[in-house]
Amino acid sequence: xxxxxxxxxxxxxxxxxxxxxxxxxxxxxxxxxxxxxxxxxxxxxxxxxxxxxxxxxxxxxxxxxxxxxxxxxxxxxxxxxxxxxxxxxxxxxxxxxxxxxxxxxxxxxxxxxxxxxxxxxxxxxxxxxxxxxxx
Amino acid sequence: xxxxxxxxxxxxxxxxxxxxxxxxxxxxxxxxxxxxxxxxxxxxxxxxxxxxxxxxxxxxxxxxxxxxxxxxxxxxxxxxxxxxxxxxxxxxxxxxxxxxxxxxxxxxxxxxxxxxxxxxxxxxxxxxxxxxxxxxxxxxxxxxxxxxxxxxxxxxxxxxxxxxxxxxxxxxxxxxxxxxxxxxxxxxxxxxxxxxxxxxxxxxxxxxxxxxxxxxxxxxxxxxxxxxxxxxxxxxxxxxxxxxxxxxxxxxxxxxxxxxxxxxxxxxxxxxxxxxxxxxxxxxxxxxxxxxxxxxxxxxxxxxxxxxxxxxxxxxxxxxxxxxxxxxxxxxxxxxxxxxxxxxxxxxxxxxxxxxxxxxxxxxxxxxxxxxxxxxxxxxxxxxxxxxxxxxxxxxxxxxxxxxxxxxxxxxxxxxxxxxxxxxxxxxxxxxxxxxxxxxxxxxxxxxxxxxxxxxxxxxxxxxxxxxxxxxxxxxxxxxxxxxxxxxxxxxxxxxxxxxxxxxxxxxxxxxxxxxxxxxxxxxxxxxxxxxxxxxxxxxxxxxxxxxxxxxxxxxxxxxxxxxxxxxxxxxxxxxxxxxxxxxxxxxxxxxxxxxxxxxxxxxxxxxxxxxxxxxxxxxxxxxxxx
Numbered sequence: 001x002x003x004x005x006x007x008x009x010x011x012x013x014x015x016x017x018x019x020x021x022x023x024x025x026x027x028x029x030x031x032x033x034x035x036x037x038x039x040x041x042x043x044x045x046x047x048x049x050x051x052x053x054x055x056x057x058x059x060x061x062x063x064x065x066x067x068x069x070x071x072x073x074x075x076x077x078x079x080x081x082x083x084x085x086x087x088x089x090x091x092x093x094x095x096x097x098x099x100x101x102x103x104x105x106x107x108x109x110x111x112x113x114x115x116x117x118x119x120x121x122x123x124x125x126x127x128x129x130x131x132x133x134x135x
Numbered sequence: 136x137x138x139x140x141x142x143x144x145x146x147x148x149x150x151x152x153x154x155x156x157x158x159x160x161x162x163x164x165x166x167x168x169x170x171x172x173x174x175x176x177x178x179x180x181x182x183x184x185x186x187x188x189x190x191x192x193x194x195x196x197x198x199x200x201x202x203x204x205x206x207x208x209x210x211x212x213x214x215x216x217x218x219x220x221x222x223x224x225x226x227x228x229x230x231x232x233x234x235x236x237x238x239x240x241x242x243x244x245x246x247x248x249x250x251x252x253x254x255x256x257x258x259x260x261x262x263x264x265x266x267x268x269x270x271x272x273x274x275x276x277x278x279x280x281x282x283x284x285x286x287x288x289x290x291x292x293x294x295x296x297x298x299x300x301x302x303x304x305x306x307x308x309x310x311x312x313x314x315x316x317x318x319x320x321x322x323x324x325x326x327x328x329x330x331x332x333x334x335x336x337x338x339x340x341x342x343x344x345x346x347x348x349x350x351x352x353x354x355x356x357x358x359x360x361x362x363x364x365x366x367x368x369x370x371x372x373x374x375x376x377x378x379x380x381x382x383x384x385x386x387x388x389x390x391x392x393x394x395x396x397x398x399x400x401x402x403x404x405x406x407x408x409x410x411x412x413x414x415x416x417x418x419x420x421x422x423x424x425x426x427x428x429x430x431x432x433x434x435x436x437x438x439x440x441x442x443x444x445x446x447x448x449x450x451x452x453x454x455x456x457x458x459x460x461x462x463x464x465x466x467x468x469x470x471x472x473x474x475x476x477x478x479x480x481x482x483x484x485x486x487x488x489x490x491x492x493x494x495x496x497x498x499x500x501x502x503x504x505x506x507x508x509x510x511x512x513x514x515x516x517x518x519x520x521x522x523x524x525x526x527x528x529x530x531x532x533x534x535x536x537x538x539x540x541x542x543x544x545x546x547x548x549x550x551x552x553x554x555x556x557x558x559x560x561x562x563x564x565x566x567x568x569x570x571x572x573x574x575x576x577x578x579x580x581x582x583x584x585x586x587x588x589x590x591x592x593x594x595x596x597x598x599x600x601x602x603x604x605x606x607x608x609x610x611x612x613x614x615x616x617x618x619x620x621x622x623x624x625x626x627x628x629x630x631x632x633x634x635x636x637x638x639x640x641x642x643x644x645x646x647x648x649x650x651x652x653x654x655x656x657x658x659x660x661x662x663x664x665x666x667x668x669x670x671x672x673x674x675x676x677x678x679x680x681x682x683x684x685x686x687x688x689x690x691x692x693x694x695x696x697x698x699x700x701x702x703x704x705x706x707x708x709x710x711x712x713x714x715x716x717x718x719x720x721x722x723x724x725x726x727x728x729x730x731x732x733x734x735x736x737x738x739x740x741x742x743x744x745x746x747x748x749x750x751x752x753x754x755x756x757x758x759x760x761x762x
Contacts, residue, residue: 011444011451014256018229018447022377027367028228029263039443040315041339043306045462046441046455120229120381122390122449123442 001073001110002129003035003117005050010125012039012048016117023116024106034108035117035126036096051094053108059088059097067105074110160369162228162656163187167200168266168288170281172355173214173273177288182267187224188659189745192267194250195635195673197221197239200270201248202676202750207683207757211243211347212329212354214274220261220360223637225656227262227368230380231389232639234259234446242346243354244331244502244551245569245594248680249346252634254445255338257318263364275356278327280308284363296358298324300495301336308361320360323497325539326353330549332502332572333539336494340453340464341445344499345571346593371658379655383648390449396641397442399432400454401468404575406431408472411607412705413580415477415573417525418508419566422577422702426481430471434483450641461487463494469597472575473504478511479525492532496539502551503538505572507531509552512564519559521548563695568595569686578697580707581606583619586720589691590623592677598640599674600626607706614710616717620724632670672744675728675736679750683757688734691721731760738762 017033025032035052053075059068060075067082068075084103097107110128111117118126165187167180182196190199197219209215218240225233236258242249261269264283271281277292296304304321318337325333326349333349334342343349352358370376384390395403405427408414412422428434435456443453443464455464461484466474474489475481493500510521521544523530537545547555552572556565566573571594578585583602591599600623606613611622629646636649650661698714701707722732729740738760741751755761 009442011442011448011453013444013448013451014446015229015231015449019377022229022373025367026373027369029365029367031263031365032367041464046443048441122384123451 002055003052003108003110003115003126004129005037005052006125006127007048007050009123010037010039010048010050011123012037013122015120015122016126019116019120023111032100032106034096034106051096053096054094056093058091058093059107062087062091068107073113075107076109077105077107079104159658160371161658162226162368162370163192163224164262164265164267166266167268167270168283170269170271170288170290171273172271172275172279172281172290172357175290177290187657189669189747190673190676191632191635191653191669192224192226193221193235193237193252193635193637194239194631195669195676196268197237197250198248198673198676198680200268201239201241202680207241207680209241211241211246211351214272214355216241216272216351216354218271218348218351218355218357220269220271222258222262222267223635224653226637227259228370228380228656229377229447230638230652230656231384231447231449232445232642233637234448235634235637235639236261237634238335238343238348240346240348240351242348242593243329243350244345244347245571246684247569247593247686248677249348249593251343251345251348251593253320253335253337253341253343254448254639255318255341256446257320257337257362258637259446260318260362260364262368263366264362265364265366269360271355271357271360273355278356278358280359280361281357282312282361285366293358297327299358300324301497302339302495304359305336305339308359312361314363316363318362320362321497322349322352322358323495323539325497325549326350327358328539328541328549329353330498330538330541331551331570332499332506332549333497334499336497340491340494342494342499344501345596347499349497370656372655376652376655379651383644383652384449387643387648389642394450396452397450399436400452402435402454402466402471403432404468405471407608408468408575408580410705411580411613412702412707413577413603413607415472415508415566415575415577417479418477418505418512418564419573419577419696420512420564420700421704422580422707423704424476424481427476429481430475430483430486435466438483438487445639448639450639452641456487458484458487461485461491463487463491466490466500469574470500470504473501473508473572474531477508477575478504478528478531480528480531482528485528489528489531489535492535496535498535498539501574502572503535505566506538506548506552506555507534509555509561509565510534510548513555513559513561516561516564518561563699566595566694566696568693569690571595576603576607577702577707578693579702579710579712580705581613582616582712582717582720583611583613583623585693585697585712585717586616586619586623586724587627589693589721590627590724592674592681598634599630601630601640602626613706614712616720616723619720620727624724624727627674628667628670630670631673632666635669635673668744672746675741675744676746676750678730678736679741679746679754682735683754688721688725688732691734693717735760
């Protein structure tokens with residue numbers, strides 16, 4: 001049940017990333033968010049990209065200890081099994097999975113099924129994959 | 136998006152949120168980076184909490200930092216002048232529209248104190264780098280840039296960047312640092328060549344536009360400032376911060392999809408101004424532009440590719456537009472008015488191109504357009520042949536380039552309309568206040584706006600108060616001065632504290648909401664009266680700076696055209712605005728502010744406002760004001 005993005009309507013405000021870091025880390029820090037939006041100018045015009053967990057399962061395959069697995073809706077990290085080897089980070093195709101400064105593996109948990117990023121997006125860019133995006 | 140009328144509550148994910156109601160965490164760090172480009176010394180300095188309580192952040196804090204042990208007579212282009220960057224109190228948090236970065240300095244264009252703010256993402260980036268403020272003095276031995284991130288603060292030479300436009304400067308800095316996320320403030324050739332209305336660009340199309348900030352950086356050999364940050368910003372109460380922010384975003388229409396600032400952006404004002412007969416046309420000789428439909432909100436919307444927001448902004452005023460090969464984020468209303476109708480250009484593509492040319496060269500579109508409009512009128516009136524007439528867009532680009540490189544006709548034109556009028560005559564038509572060209576609202580269609588222009592500390596500016604909204608497009612009579620002294624002063628006070636919090640103009644936020652958001656982010660108790668008092672205090676602080684330099688009511692006046700000529704079309708027709716009436720209105724304004732008849736703050740007023748005794752004393756000594 002990954003997040004999906006209607007990038008044409010994204011304005012690059014980063015309210016989604018701010019909400020994400022707030023509910024998970026208790027601080028505002030877009031670098032800590034479990035999704036990342038890029039909305040920048042370059043020589044060719046404007047570049048808009050999203051990066052988030054696509055539920056591809058590569059991290060689960062790569063994990064040597066069974067410390068990360070899918071619950072069918074999002075990826076769950078078992079901190080007792082995780083030894084912070086970083087194998088999952090290496091294989092993550094969207095570069096969204098990371099180890100924090102305490103060596104915890106950080107990945108989107110869809111806020112337990114009620115994602116804050118969706119609520120905070122002012123332009124309805126983000127939806128859950130299972131739903132048709134709102135017009 | 137949370138639907139309208141819905142009470143927002145944090146979702147399941149927030150269960151893990153640690154909440155400490157007695158938290159001492161604040162979104163204000165109390166940290167300033169102090170850089171001396173001459174000696175190369177870079178150090179952290181603690182900011183007194185008292186300054187923040189008195190003046191909050193952004194323009195208020197910037198003004199206070201500038202005035203600490205500063206000789207107001209300092210030459211704006213000397214190494215002793217200061218470039219001060221300040222974030223808002225709520226910058227870096229989830230509070231919408233709160234991430235603007237201010238630059239404060241002494242202006243080479245007006246000789247006054249001057250501050251401006253830039254949107255985009257660089258304000259938040261500075262906060263995430265760990266700083267509320269940066270103060271830069273001195274002069275680097277060669278063209279350089281200053282890099283700031285949590286681990287590294289460095290001055291790095293880039294002599295090979297000489298003459299580069301702001302777009303290339305930004306791209307190349309990202310290339311050499313191999314960091315796409317780098318946020319940049321850059322000057323173009325105009326800033327390097329010390330043009331008094333050169334600006335500072337960020338993310339290509341966002342500007343610290345007014346007052347010649349680019350020249351101040353240029354005089355320091357400072358081509359750019361690059362910033363990256365990844366540190367946390369904590370707040371006093373994160374749960375309340377989120378709930379109150381969401382409620383305010385909904386109640387104040389910030390995330391309303393019908394908000395015109397979102398649907399069109401500021402170009403929506405072209406129709407309003409045309410209707411009200413105050414759209415600057417041919418150097419303010421007329422108030423209606425026959426070709427306005429080619430350059431109004433709908434026209435620019437038709438060529439829009441994307442919307443773009445600043446950091447944490449739920450509105451998204453930015454419009455990325457493309458017409459043929461002309462591309463820009465913009466143009467804002469002021470650019471359309473000053474580089475369009477006021478120079479007699481009614482072409483969408485030409486305005487887009489001129490906007491991009493100015494951004495890349497690093498000059499202010501308002502002053503550039505205003506100066507060129509003066510040259511056009513002077514030529515047509517036979518005052519002096521500047522070789523350019525109304526409607527000549529192609530020549531206008533060339534003049535913008537010549538101004539930026541100070542070559543040929545640009546050498547004199549770069550000094551602005553006031554200087555040109557002094558030399559060649561036509562002072563009534565040099566549309567400026569204190570040497571700064573006026574933005575896009577003819578004061579004859581909104582008399583309060585005229586008062587706002589002349590009393591703005593940084594010169595002819597529309598950002599300190601916006602009575603045009605109440606007069607031309609609201610319920611107040613635009614053609615009377617009755618009650619306008621109070622209106623303008625009250626608006627200025629509210630705007631000053633709003634900006635000092637880092638909040639953007641486009642959020643119609645109340646002092647109450649500002650206060651409650653202050654409490655949950657930076658902490659403390661902030662009833663609305665205390666918030667309002669901050670705005671009045673900062674306004675007076677900036678006026679003190681100017682009065683110490685000898686500015687008083689003599690400079691608080693409009694160009695002669697506005698008193699001598701009556702607009703012939705639309706609502707302003709048949710409403711002469713006399714100099715005598717204007718002067719009387721200003722006397723009322725000064726009196727409401729508690730200033731003397733010359734427009735100078737009294738010591739009594741300054742003490743009442745709680746401005747520190749040390750500053751009041753310096754003011755008294757310098758001005759000779761005793762009471």
